[in-house]
Amino acid sequence: MPRAAVRGVMVMVGFARLPGLIFVNVSVGMKASTSHLLPLLSACACALLAACSGGSGTPDAAEAEAGATAGEGPAYPQTARGDVADDDHGTKVADPYRWLEALDSEETNQWVAAENKVTQPILEKLPNRAWLKDRLTALGSYERFGVAQKAGTNYYYTRNDGKQNQSVLYVSNDLGTLGTPLFDPNEATKDATIALSGG
Numbered sequence: 345m346p347r348a349a350v351r352g353v354m355v356m357v358g359f360a361r362l363p364g365l366i367f368v369n370v371s372v373g374m375k376a377s378t379s380h381l382l383p384l385l386s387a388c389a390c391a392l393l394a395a396c397s398g399g400s401g402t403p404d405a406a407e408a409e410a411g412a413t414a415g416e417g418p419a420y421p422q423t424a425r426g427d428v429a430d431d432d433h434g435t436k437v438a439d440p441y442r443w444l445e446a447l448d449s450e451e452t453n454q455w456v457a458a459e460n461k462v463t464q465p466i467l468e469k470l471p472n473r474a475w476l477k478d479r480l481t482a483l484g485s486y487e488r489f490g491v492a493q494k495a496g497t498n499y500y501y502t503r504n505d506g507k508q509n510q511s512v513l514y515v516s517n518d519l520g521t522l523g524t525p526l527f528d529p530n531e532a533t534k535d536a537t538i539a540l541s542g543g
Contacts, residue, residue: 418466421458424451492519500526502540509536 425440444452467473490502490511499519502511510530516523530536 418462420462421455423455499523510539513540 423441424443426443428439428442430437430439444455446452485506487506488504492499492501497517499516501514503514504511508530512525512530513527514523515526527540529538529540532538
């Protein structure tokens with residue numbers, strides 16, 4: 345992992361241990377887009393969950409022995425293995441879990457429900473989970489604007505008030521005023537799962 349990326353994760357872990365610390369948006373040498381934010385935020389959320397769990401992270405010998413003898417631990421559901429294999433330039437590469445890529449299939453939905461049945465009770469017991477959710481929500485709830493593009497006498501840009509799932513396209517004849525919403529993808533579908541993109 346690049347050293348800059350490691351520093352970015354370390355900043356987030358420090359934030360988890362010091363609740364009063366304000367996270368500053370630091371560039372870690374990535375291009376100016378938001379495509380890197382989801383994996384970075386996911387990694388940071390995992391680090392924060394680990395930091396908020398309260399324990400040392402490793403059981404002592406007595407706990408480990410008790411767990412091993414009692415057979416404790418989550419009982420994960422069995423995951424079916426398919427016999428799919430790809431031929432990559434003469435090399436057979438098995439992909440036994442490709443069936444999970446069909447996100448809307450009944451089998452995948454049943455598997456996700458079974459996994460959630462195991463993991464949700466564990467996650468709900470984590471100390472500071474509610475605080476973490478509130479803090480991450482607060483950090484992501486800020487007004488943001490896309491870069492304005494001029495066409496003719498008008499400027500076109502995107503704006504998100506911090507509480508919207510998707511940014512709204514605005515048009516204005518003056519960069520000093522908010523302008524008028526031109527297209528709101530949040531209203532285009534009930535679940536607000538479409539977004540504007542372009543270059």
